[in-house]
Amino acid sequence: MDDISPIRAKSGTNQEGTSAHNRRVMIEALRLNGALSRADLARATQLTKQAVSNIIEDLESDGLVVALDAVRKGRGQPSTPYRLVPEGAFAIGLHIDRHLTRAVAVDLMGSVLARAEANLPFDEPSKGVEIILELIAGVRRDLAGISVQSEKRLVGLGIAMPGPFGLKDSDDKWMMPAWQKFPLLETLAKGTGLNVGLQNDAAACATAERIVGAAHGVDHAVCLYVGYGIGAGLILNGELYSGGHGNAGEIGMALLAPAGPGPTPLEHRASLASLYQHLGLNPADSDIYQQMNALVLAENPGMMAWIDGAAHDLRWSVHLIETIFDPQTVILTSGAPEALARRLVEAMHPLLPSIADRPGRTLPRLQLGTTDPWSIALGAAAAPISRAFDPLFSAILKTSSGSV
Amino acid sequence: MDDISPIRAKSGTNQEGTSAHNRRVMIEALRLNGALSRADLARATQLTKQAVSNIIEDLESDGLVVALDAVRKGRGQPSTPYRLVPEGAFAIGLHIDRHLTRAVAVDLMGSVLARAEANLPFDEPSKGVEIILELIAGVRRDLAGISVQSEKRLVGLGIAMPGPFGLKDSDDKWMMPAWQKFPLLETLAKGTGLNVGLQNDAAACATAERIVGAAHGVDHAVCLYVGYGIGAGLILNGELYSGGHGNAGEIGMALLAPAGPGPTPLEHRASLASLYQHLGLNPADSDIYQQMNALVLAENPGMMAWIDGAAHDLRWSVHLIETIFDPQTVILTSGAPEALARRLVEAMHPLLPSIADRPGRTLPRLQLGTTDPWSIALGAAAAPISRAFDPLFSAILKTSSGSV
DNA sequence: TAATTAAGTCAAGCGAGTTGACTTAATGCG
DNA sequence: CGCATTAAGTCAACTCGCTTGACTTAATTA
Numbered sequence: 001m002d003d004i005s006p007i008r009a010k011s012g013t014n015q016e017g018t019s020a021h022n023r024r025v026m027i028e029a030l031r032l033n034g035a036l037s038r039a040d041l042a043r044a045t046q047l048t049k050q051a052v053s054n055i056i057e058d059l060e061s062d063g064l065v066v067a068l069d070a071v072r073k074g075r076g077q078p079s080t081p082y083r084l085v086p087e088g089a090f091a092i093g094l095h096i097d098r099h100l101t102r103a104v105a106v107d108l109m110g111s112v113l114a115r116a117e118a119n120l121p122f123d124e125p126s127k128g129v130e131i132i133l134e135l136i137a138g139v140r141r142d143l144a145g146i147s148v149q150s151e152k153r154l155v156g157l158g159i160a161m162p163g164p165f166g167l168k169d170s171d172d173k174w175m176m177p178a179w180q181k182f183p184l185l186e187t188l189a190k191g192t193g194l195n196v197g198l199q200n201d202a203a204a205c206a207t208a209e210r211i212v213g214a215a216h217g218v219d220h221a222v223c224l225y226v227g228y229g230i231g232a233g234l235i236l237n238g239e240l241y242s243g244g245h246g247n248a249g250e251i252g253m254a255l256l257a258p259a260g261p262g263p264t265p266l267e268h269r270a271s272l273a274s275l276y277q278h279l280g281l282n283p284a285d286s287d288i289y290q291q292m293n294a295l296v297l298a299e300n301p302g303m304m305a306w307i308d309g310a311a312h313d314l315r316w317s318v319h320l321i322e323t324i325f326d327p328q329t330v331i332l333t334s335g336a337p338e339a340l341a342r343r344l345v346e347a348m349h350p351l352l353p354s355i356a357d358r359p360g361r362t363l364p365r366l367q368l369g370t371t372d373p374w375s376i377a378l379g380a381a382a383a384p385i386s387r388a389f390d391p392l393f394s395a396i397l398k399t400s401s402g403s404v
Numbered sequence: 405m406d407d408i409s410p411i412r413a414k415s416g417t418n419q420e421g422t423s424a425h426n427r428r429v430m431i432e433a434l435r436l437n438g439a440l441s442r443a444d445l446a447r448a449t450q451l452t453k454q455a456v457s458n459i460i461e462d463l464e465s466d467g468l469v470v471a472l473d474a475v476r477k478g479r480g481q482p483s484t485p486y487r488l489v490p491e492g493a494f495a496i497g498l499h500i501d502r503h504l505t506r507a508v509a510v511d512l513m514g515s516v517l518a519r520a521e522a523n524l525p526f527d528e529p530s531k532g533v534e535i536i537l538e539l540i541a542g543v544r545r546d547l548a549g550i551s552v553q554s555e556k557r558l559v560g561l562g563i564a565m566p567g568p569f570g571l572k573d574s575d576d577k578w579m580m581p582a583w584q585k586f587p588l589l590e591t592l593a594k595g596t597g598l599n600v601g602l603q604n605d606a607a608a609c610a611t612a613e614r615i616v617g618a619a620h621g622v623d624h625a626v627c628l629y630v631g632y633g634i635g636a637g638l639i640l641n642g643e644l645y646s647g648g649h650g651n652a653g654e655i656g657m658a659l660l661a662p663a664g665p666g667p668t669p670l671e672h673r674a675s676l677a678s679l680y681q682h683l684g685l686n687p688a689d690s691d692i693y694q695q696m697n698a699l700v701l702a703e704n705p706g707m708m709a710w711i712d713g714a715a716h717d718l719r720w721s722v723h724l725i726e727t728i729f730d731p732q733t734v735i736l737t738s739g740a741p742e743a744l745a746r747r748l749v750e751a752m753h754p755l756l757p758s759i760a761d762r763p764g765r766t767l768p769r770l771q772l773g774t775t776d777p778w779s780i781a782l783g784a785a786a787a788p789i790s791r792a793f794d795p796l797f798s799a800i801l802k803t804s805s806g807s808v
Numbered sequence: 809t810a811a812t813t814a815a816g817t818c819a820a821g822c823g824a825g826t827t828g829a830c831t832t833a834a835t836g837c838g
Numbered sequence: 839c840g841c842a843t844t845a846a847g848t849c850a851a852c853t854c855g856c857t858t859g860a861c862t863t864a865a866t867t868a
Contacts (some may be wrong), residue, residue, distance in 0.1 A: 007440065008621060009433035009448035010795050012426040012455070013421070014856050015824050021800070022416040022825085029413035036411065038530055039846055044413035046802040049847065051416070051825050075835040076845025162761045164730075201624050217412060220648035232728070237797075243730025244624035247759050254727045255720065255756060316659065323658045324636070324728060326568075326647025352659060355568045355651050393641075393797040396425070398450040418825050419854050426856090443815055453816065458850050479866040480814025 011397035019055075022047060024391040026055055027064065030084045031109075032217045035068055037079035056082055063149075064088035064108070084108055087147050089388065090154050092136055092194065093381025095204070095374075096120065096161040096179065099284050101128075102374060103117075103135040105143040105150075106381040108389070110211040113143035115374060125182035133191045156195035156384030157188065160376050162229050163200030164247040197383050201225060201376050202249050203240055203368070205333045206233025207386065208239075208379030213331070214369050220327045222249075223369065224317065226284065226344070227335040227376075230271040232321065239392060240383075251317065266317065270310040272336055278306045289373070293337040307340070311347035311382050318366055319352035326355060333369035341371045415801035421471065423459075426451060428795040430459055431468065434488045435513075436621045439472055441483035460486055467553070468512070469491035471590040488512055491551050493792065494558050496540055496598065497785025499608070500524065500565040501777075502632050503688050505532075505667065506778060507539040509547040509554075510785040512793070514615040518546035519778060529586035537595045560599035560788030561592065564780050566633050567604030568651040601787050605780050606627060606653050607644055609737045609773075611790065612638020612783030614644075617735070618773050624731045626653075627773060628721065630714075630748070631739040632687065632781075635673040636725065643796060644787075670721065676740055680712045694778070697741040711744070715751035722752065722770055726760035734760075737773035745775045 001261040025045050030036060036044070059065045059082075066085050070078040086107040095102045105114040116138045120128040136157070143150040161179065189196040199207070206223035209215040215235055223233035232249035234241040242248050252267030268274055276283045279302050281291060295303040318330050332348075334341040344367045346402065351357075356365050372378075378379075414668050429449050434440055440448070446456040463469045470489050475484040490511040499506045509518040520542045524532040540561070547554040565583065593600040603611070610627035613619040619627065619639055627637035636653035638645040646652050656671030672678055680687045683706050685695060699707040721732050736752075738745040749772045755761075776782075790796075 007433065007444060007448040008436045009445070009615050010429045011420050012429050012449040012451040012856090013800075014451075014455075015422065015822085016856095018417050018419065018422050019824060025414045029411065032412045037846075040411060041413070044411040045416040047416040047418075048826055050827085050849090051418075054824080060861065070833095070846095072834065074845080075833095077831095077833045079846060127434070167762050236640065236645055244732040244763065245730055247730040249728065250759055251727055253759060254724055276853070320658055320724070323655055324653065324853070326649055326651040326654070328648040355571060355654055355657060358571050358649070387774060393800075396417075396797075396800060419856085420825095441815075452857055454818090454858085457816070458855080474815095474864095476865060478814080479812065479861095479864095481864045483815060484853060712838090782813070 011399045013396050013398055017396040021391055021396050022051070022055055023059065024389055024395060026052070026059060026085065027278055027389045028391050030065065030082065035081035035083040037081050038200060039079055040081075050073065060386065062088070063153075070317065075373070078312070086111060087149070088153065089385060090143060090147070090150050091381040091384045092139060092154070092157045092192075093204075093377040093379070093383075094132065094136065094157065094159045094188075095201070095377035095380055096132075096159065097201070097376075098122070098162070101132060102377040103132070103139050104374060104377040104381055105139040106378060106385070108385060110208075110378065110382055110385070112374065112378055113146055114139040115377070117141075123178045125179050125184065128179075129182075129184070129187050129191070132188065136188075136192055154194065155388040156197060157192055158204070158380035158383035159184070159196065159198045160201050160204030160380035161198070162227075162252070163202075163231065164250045165198070165200070166245055166247070178368075195384060197387065198246070199240070199242065199380070199383055200247070200250065201227055201229070201230060202231030202233040203242065204233070204379030204383070205378045206235055206379070207240060207329075207382045208375045209233075209331055209333065209369050210235055211382040211386070212378070213375075215331060218328050218363070220325070221329050221331060222321045222325055222327045223331045223333055224314070224321070225333050225335075226271060226314070226341070228271060228273050230267050234325070235327075236325070239390075240386075254317075266313060272311045272334075274310070275303075275306050275336075278302065289337055291342055296337065298341045303340075307343050307347050311344055314344065315348045315352055319354050322354040322356035322365070329363040330356075330366050331369040332366060333375065334371050335373055335376070336371065338368075338371040341368055408663045412476070415803045417800050417802055421800040421802065425800050426455070426459055427463065427797055428793055428799060430456070430463065431488065431607055431793045434469060434486065439485035439487040441485050443483060444485075447622070466492070467557075480679075488764060490515060492557065493789060494547060494551070494554050495785040495788045496543060496558070496561045496596075497608075497781040497783070497787075498540065498561065498563045498592075499605070499781035499784055500536075500538065500563065501605070501780075502566070503525070503708070505539065506538060506781040507536070508781040508785055509543040509544050509777060510782060510789070512789060514782065514786055514789070516778060516782055517550055518543040519781070520546075527582045528587065529583050530585075533586075533588070533591050533595070536592065540576055540592075540596055558598060559588050559792040561596055561785035563588070563592070563600065563602045563603050564608035564784035565602070567606075567635070568654045568657070569602070569604070570649055570651070598611075599788060601791065602650070603644070603646065603784070603787060604635060604654065605631055605633070606635030606637040607646065608637070608780045608783030608787070610639055610735075610783070611644060611786045612736065612779045613637075613735055613773050614639055615781075615786040615790070616782070618733070618745035619735060622732050622767070624729070625733050626725045626729055626731045626736060627735045628718070628725070629737050629739075630718070630745070631677060632675060632677050634671050639730070640729070641729075643794075658721075670717060674717045674721075676738075678714070679710050679740075679806055681705075682706065693741055696744055700741065700747060707744075711751050715748055718748065719752045719756055723756035723758045726758040726769070730759060733767040734770050735773040736770060737776055737779065738775050739780070740775065742772075742775040745772055 042049045064084045074076040085110040089108040104115045202225040205225040215221040219238040221235040230252040446453045469486045472485045476482045490513040493512040506521045606629040609629040619625040623642040625639040634656040
């Protein structure tokens with residue numbers, strides 16, 4: 001991003017930028033509305049029928065869209081709807097977490113086509129990278145078995161891991177210090193030959209909700225992620241917002257009370273890590289998921305107490321998020337079993353009053369998003385797809401190296 | 405913004421969009437870097453010399469830029485720098501507050517050329533509108549005396565007033581309920597014949613800091629505004645963020661503590677309204693500004709106590725803003741006298757630890773912005789200028805009705 | 809004085825969306 | 839039944855703004 005000259009300026013654009021934008025707009029329209037005819041697209045995008053026709057023709061020959069059977073709907077020539085081709089593009093997603101690492105391969109629609117997982121050495125990134133490269137190679141092989149074109153249509157590798165990134169060195173083991181220092185992106189870019197991008201786990205969760213979940217087509221949404229840590233993924237103006245240094249939404253480190261002795265970070269009270277500690281569970285147990293589920297179903301008193309306490313703080317977090325961002329909806333997602341997440345959302349009600357408490361709402365103030373433990377890897381994979389196919393401001397600029 | 409059809413899609417673009425974007429990019433580059441030659445602009449924007457030449461020629465004939473004397477700087481033909489022409493555009497800004505209403509006329513560079521103020525009837529918007537229209541007519545007359553082209557070059561009227569907007573009816577007098585219900589925009593648009601836009605006071609403050617203040621050229625900044633109320637103006641990715649319903653940043657209503665009896669909104673503890681109440685001052689006094697200044701200079705115990713209390717809560721607000729937004733800097737602005745604001749910032753130190761506490765910072769975590777009481781009106785006026793001349797995503801789309 | 813370097817112009821070219829007429833293929837009315 | 843109407847989609851010429859590459863201008867430097 002550094003300019004060659006010291007002059008600060010945005011990049012200009014030209015016909016290529018125009019064309020790239022219009023292609024992306026078509027793809028987004030098909031993603032949000034399902035199949036549409038050329039005439040529909042022309043009306044929706046304000047382009048002429050002819051321009052749309054040319055673009056669709058291109059996209060079709062690129063294998064990104066395909067025509068369906070013509071449909072008669074009243075007078076006039078029947079229209080030919082087009083839909084996206086899921087096999088038009090693929091991406092790899094990698095979720096590095098404290099106790100488990102997952103890799104997935106997804107298609108243009110966000111369907112997971114291959115998955116693999118492994119344990120990583122907590123403090124030895126160089127050994128871990130070898131394991132990761134093997135995981136990735138594995139899902140790539142699986143993918144190649146599904147589509148012969150997969151390698152050619154692979155748009156990138158998205159990585160999600162706990163943030164924040166780039167801070168002063170820390171010995172806090174919650175932050176995976178050894179991994180924070182390791183040149184992961186460069187190593188994986190070299191090892192895979194793919195474009196590599198990084199985001200924190202909460203951002204990946206929001207990306208997942210946007211491509212296949214509750215934030216699909218919503219331009220202003222905040223995704224509150226309760227995992228081992230806790231964070232917020234921010235969808236603002238239809239794009240993921242990452243802040244000045246990629247750490248926006250890292251609310252786990254937010255201190256809870258302005259007053260009182262020894263303010264506590266939210267993460268120490270409302271994350272799964274705090275739950276493990278509260279109940280004396282070992283997060284490295286392979287059946288930790290089942291253990292938690294059983295405790296919830298049995299209404300274990302310790303579990304219920306933790307839910308109440310966490311809900312108390314999360315309720316206030318939602319209030320704060322609504323007050324600060326004015327989103328259309330807040331989505332709670334979690335790496336915990338669905339039963340637990342559902343109880344948590346229930347325990348958060350009634351919500352605190354806020355500016356979100358307005359007349360004429362269509363979306364709920366708070367909704368439960370996915371609790372699929374693979375969704376962060378899915379979101380990680382969705383990031384390169386979004387970068388390649390969504391209409392973004394940056395995609396219009398001359399410097400942008402976007403595909404499509 | 406409602407689509408004619410139910411199909412959801414972004415608008416496409418064409419050469420007009422390209423051209424509009426490139427013109428805006430030129431203007432922004434000149435605004436951020438001062439005078440630049442065509443060759444400089446070509447390098448900075450990645451456009452060809454020829455394209456830049458054509459655009460600059462256009463802008464010059466439109467009266468938006470002007471050539472300076474050629475400068476020799478080493479070998480080669482001397483370059484001819486161009487700079488923006490302040491009189492290239494004007495805008496009117498209106499700041500409606502609880503006790504005083506101000507109107508200003510500003511030029512393209514954000515210089516205030518005319519100003520006027522008046523008291524409004526607190527509960528009678530229809531009478532108030534007449535006063536406002538007179539204020540606006542006044543600054544327009546003054547402006548016409550400065551530039552004969554002023555009317556032709558007037559890009560719009562920006563309004564700033566306390567939010568939040570569009571909530572359920574409220575009797576809370578802090579929120580100026582009568583004004584919230586009145587069809588202000590329509591009335592003023594009709595009464596002035598200008599394009600009218602609305603933002604809350606904190607957003608206007610951020611807009612002001614961006615055009616002439618500490619946020620000039622900063623892409624990620626949060627402007628904390630301590631006025632009669634309290635709010636945050638959000639500059640994200642170089643654009644003002646207003647949320648799903650225009651109420652983003654309304655942190656005055658944020659409840660302070662998740663725990664404890666009777667949570668208090670921030671606004672009731674750290675705004676000037678709370679100061680007036682704390683000290684028994686009457687905000688409607690015409691010399692209220694001088695009164696506050698004198699109390700600060702005299703180190704009045706009540707004033708010092710309020711500063712300490714407010715600083716305590718504001719310190720935590722900054723921590724929260726940094727944790728959530730990851731901005732490059734936080735700017736504290738205020739309608740209070742500079743001495744008071746300066747004391748407040750001093751009392752906020754040391755700041756709480758946060759992710760902003762990172763190595764290699766160039767901007768301070770917290771800085772004092774303007775305390776000019778006219779700056780909100782200035783920011784209000786800067787909004788239509790920004791809409792007309794800054795490089796925005798929306799300006800590229802076919803639906804955009806931007807000038808330039 | 810001549811070579812070098814850089815700013816800026818000229819004129820042809822190109823690419824992507826636009827325009828308006830035209831074709832195709834349904835429905836619906838008399 | 840047949841023709842008018844409606845709507846999808848195509849054709850071909852056009853326009854507009856950026857690009858290309860050669861050229862001009864005007865300074866420094868050897």
